[in-house]
Amino acid sequence: MAFVFFAYFAVVSIVAGILTVALKNPVQCGLALLALLLHVSGLFVMLNAEFLWAVQVIVYAGAILVLYLFVLMLLNLKTDDRYFHARTPYLLAPAVIGLIYLLFLLVRSPFSGSRGDASTAAILLNGDAHAVGIKMFSEYLLQFEIIGVFLTGAIVGAIVLAKAPRSIETRRDA
Amino acid sequence: MIPLSAYVAVSAILFTTGLLGVLIRRNFIIVLMSVEIMLNAATINLVAFSHYLESMQGQIVALFIIAIAAGEAAIGLAIIIVVFRGKISTNVDEMNLLKW
Numbered sequence: 201m202a203f204v205f206f207a208y209f210a211v212v213s214i215v216a217g218i219l220t221v222a223l224k225n226p227v228q229c230g231l232a233l234l235a236l237l238l239h240v241s242g243l244f245v246m247l248n249a250e251f252l253w254a255v256q257v258i259v260y261a262g263a264i265l266v267l268y269l270f271v272l273m274l275l276n277l278k279t280d281d282r283y284f285h286a287r288t289p290y291l292l293a294p295a296v297i298g299l300i301y302l303l304f305l306l307v308r309s310p311f312s313g314s315r316g317d318a319s320t321a322a323i324l325l326n327g328d329a330h331a332v333g334i335k336m337f338s339e340y341l342l343q344f345e346i347i348g349v350f351l352t353g354a355i356v357g358a359i360v361l362a363k364a365p366r367s368i369e370t371r372r373d374a
Numbered sequence: 375m376i377p378l379s380a381y382v383a384v385s386a387i388l389f390t391t392g393l394l395g396v397l398i399r400r401n402f403i404i405v406l407m408s409v410e411i412m413l414n415a416a417t418i419n420l421v422a423f424s425h426y427l428e429s430m431q432g433q434i435v436a437l438f439i440i441a442i443a444a445g446e447a448a449i450g451l452a453i454i455i456v457v458f459r460g461k462i463s464t465n466v467d468e469m470n471l472l473k474w
Contacts (some may be wrong), residue, residue, distance in 0.1 A: 202375075202376060203376060206376050206380065206394075209378070209406070210384045213384065213388065214384065214387050214388060214391070217387075217388050217391040217392065217411050218391055219384075219405075219415060220391075220395065220407055220408070221391055221395035221398070221399065221404070221408060221411075222413060226401060226403055226404060227462035229404050230407065233407050233410065236388075236411065236459070237410075237412065237414065240414050240417070240418060243381070243418055243421075244418075244421055245383070246376075247381070247422055247424075247425040248425055249420050249425070251433070252417075252433055252436055252437065252440075252452040255402070255437060255440055256430065256440065257439050258445060259441075260410075260440065262412070263444065264439075264443060264444055264447045266452060267447055267448065268406070268407065269449065270453065271403065271451045271454060272403060272424050272440065274455075275403075275405075275454070275455075275464065277401070277460055282397050282399065282400070283399065283401060284399065285397065285398045285399070285400055285467075288398045290395065291394065291397050291398055292398070293414075294401055294433060295390055295394050295397075295404050298390070299386065299387065299390045301388075302385065302390075303384070303386060304381055306382050306383055306386060307379050307380055307383065309379075310380070311378045311379065311423075311426070313427050314410075314427075315427055315428045315429070316427060316428045316429025316431070317428070317429075318396060318424075318428050318430040319428045320425075320428070320431055323376050331430055332430065332434065332437070335431075335433075335434055335435060336434055336437070338398070340434050343434075343438065347438055347441045350441070350442070350445060351441060351444065351445055352444075354444075354445030354448050354449055355447075357448075357449055357450060357452070358430055358448040358451070358452040359447055359452075361449070361453060361455075361456050362452040362455045364459075
């Protein structure tokens, strides 16, 4: 049963990723990206990361994607006939060959390492959000604060960049 | 039980798709969307290893990746708006002001 769900989420997210890159209309690309994000969040549920599932749906699908669609609608782009780069075939072939070799290496390699203390049973005891919160606010508190400062800086930078520059006349009056 | 290699393989395929999208698309907004695909592939990898190695660190780093993706989208789209205002095009080929 788990395998069926995994196959569904994996196949749909890969197809949606390819559609995001290959579709012509930018709005359709955005909607394909939405399908990708939602199915990737399904993969997170399969990996016992329910908190990340919620964050992925709220932040990625809810905020970032709406920002993309908003800008697409705001700019009202006309779709170019040549929407791929001129040298696409020369890039496509090495990418496919490299990907096949990479998958061949991945399937062969044994993944293992030292185990941590967050086994599935330990996470399910209090829920994933509890486990993430305890870890985040004990060992990763400094990084959490840095991310807060980073996001504030990003918002200020975005507003400063996107603000319409005042004309010289009004600046002289002020 | 799904092997860890399956998740890593999905992540590798998605990452290659995003990388190709950055290289072959001419629309700047689609290029940024491809970057989001690559960030998602990295997140799948981190969460999968976090689950199979029974450690919480992968999920924490995945949360940080999502936060950085939000900042990157905000700044990138602001840059697109600035470029579009001066020059009615979002093609990456035609943005060559900083090219020598």
